[in-house]
Amino acid sequence: MAFRLSHLSLALSLVALALAGVAIYRNTYEAMSKGFQTLSPEFDLLESAASILTLNNNAKKNSDSKLTQPLSPSACIFSAVRGVVNSAIDRERRMGASLIRLHFHDCFVDGCDGGVLLDDIPGSFQGEKTSPPNNNSARGFEVIEQAKQRVKDTCPNTPVSCADILAIAARDSVVKLGGQGYNVALGRRDARAANFTGALTQLPAPFDNLTVQLRKFNDKNFNAREMVALAGAHTVGFARCATVCNSNNVNPAARLQCNCSVTQNDTNLQQLDTTPAVFDRVYFQDLNRNQGILFSDQVLTGNTTTAAIVTTYSNNGAVFFGDFAAAMIKMGNLPPSQGVQLEIRDVCSRVNPSSVASM
16 A cells, blocks of 8 residues: 555655646746746646645655554553564564464463462462472563563553463464464453462373363363364473483484484473474474374374364365364463462562452
């Protein structure tokens, strides 16, 4: 639109200059031949030229006004978060997978309430961040804080919860890595509490068999197809070698990059499928070749129902993309636990000033 307006502006300017030039030439000639008597009515051409220039300038001003109209509050929030997330993934492609996982780990423990973001307070509060499934594993916290600050700086008087920012960041990460976009509703609130034990008991673990996984997802009102779709988040990202070098966590047939004979505390990484930087269907193709990395991933092929879903997604990426988007919307709407105190945090890693002991 702006490109076409700039061409129209240039054309109108050239017409105006041409009319002005004709008028000046003709009147100068008449004035010289008539001894500078009354100027010819042809100077109306100059007025026409001036009118065209005025019209052109007004059109440009109107166009500029439309292009610089302030965003709506929600559009401002989405734009601010997307800018931070895209920059973070440009710096480190792995961060996209980490942000998707962070949103999952938030919502699957007592609902989407930002509880996973709260720092521990020694001696008085132990949250989810240092629970074994998250400790030295969950990451991307600084990106969420940056996004929160960007919203505060660019969208004044537009409060947004940290739980909302997690949901937006996960969606933007899916899109940035090549997946399908989906709508994210706003309006979540942040809990003034977190659940250290809940992170242990509610989150799927890499050593969970299929029966346990189905139960954990059913507890959140997800069916088998939605569970397999959400497992497809492992089409991007990495696991720590410290995780996959534990024989309970790994598919024994998988070809690992980790040197587990050196140390089980290896800080290196194992990609979760053969294209860890791209959101695609390769994860499911790897499962069908018995090359899923985690034990909990590969067991999806050990049941007739879930194996059929794996095959469907392996053969048709569009079906997987659509089901994944729908399951993420559903997960993003998991409500906080009843009775928990809610707020919109000013800083995502701590509750707003008041009685911290009330947590």
